[in-house]
Amino acid sequence: MLNYEVSKKGYEQFKKDLKTNNEAFHWFKSELDFLDSFKIKVDCETALQQIKTINSKYSTHLSFGKSELADESRELAAFIASKSFQSRIGxxxxxxxxxxxxxxxKAAKTRGRFLLSFASKYCHHCYPNMFPIYDSINAIYLKENYSYKDKKDYGEYIDAYSRFCQKIDVNLVTVSNRYEGFYVDKFINNIDKNTK
Structure with missing residues (x-):
């Protein structure tokens, strides 16, 4: 964990380091390449491949037949390819x-699981600026510093995330760089949690 001040200056330094410090951020190029290649308009099979990749890269705990319970990946893929999802993702x-x-x-109805971390990661890869990643590291940080109550309420999560973005002088809704949300997510994951 590197020590970055939670400010515009700290954030800008982090973004610079992401691009130049291969030793500390060896994962950066492959994650950016994956984000860059991610398809938004998809059929079920393409969605399924992307679901598998996200599950593998980020350990979102989807079963893919490794459990006796129903495999939820096909239900998720069907929803992603649906008009309901496709009409709202942009x-x-x-x-x-x-x-x-x-x-x-909630799309994996057979098992009835609430897959918030997976859902936010999938949508984040479509449009990083509109869909912050919900994960335990970010949720804990936002809970401790930005009044997030951690009730798995994604709207409340976005609100806390926006307050964090104000602190680093980033408006993800209006920013021109379509990958800014990707950088903000990585910043939260890499700031020293003891640095306010």
Whole structure:
């Protein structure tokens, strides 16, 4: 964990280091390449391949037949390829974004699991600026510093995430760099949690 001040200056230094410090950020290029190659408009089979890759890269705990219980990946892929998902994934409305992640998190109806981490990661790869990644590291940090109550409420999570972004002077809704949300997510994951 590197020590970055939570400020615009600290964030800009982090982004610079991401691109130049291969020793500390050996994963950066492959993650950016994956993000760059991620397809948004997909059929079920393409969605399924992307689901498998996200599960493998980020350990989102999907079973893919490794459990006696039903495999939820096909249900998730069907929802991702559906008109309901495809018509909303390009949204610029935070409320629509929050609702879409919740709908995807609930899409595996057979097992009835709420897959918030997976859903946010999938949507984040479509549009990083509109869909912050929900994971335990980020949730704990936002809970400790930005009034997130951690009730798995994605709308509340986005609100806390936005307060963090204000601290580093980033507006993810209006920023021109479509990957800015990717950098913000990685920044939260790599700041020294003792540095305010």
């Amino acid at each position: 949204t610029k409305d935070i409320d629509v974004a929050a609702a879409l992640v919740i709908d995807l998190a």
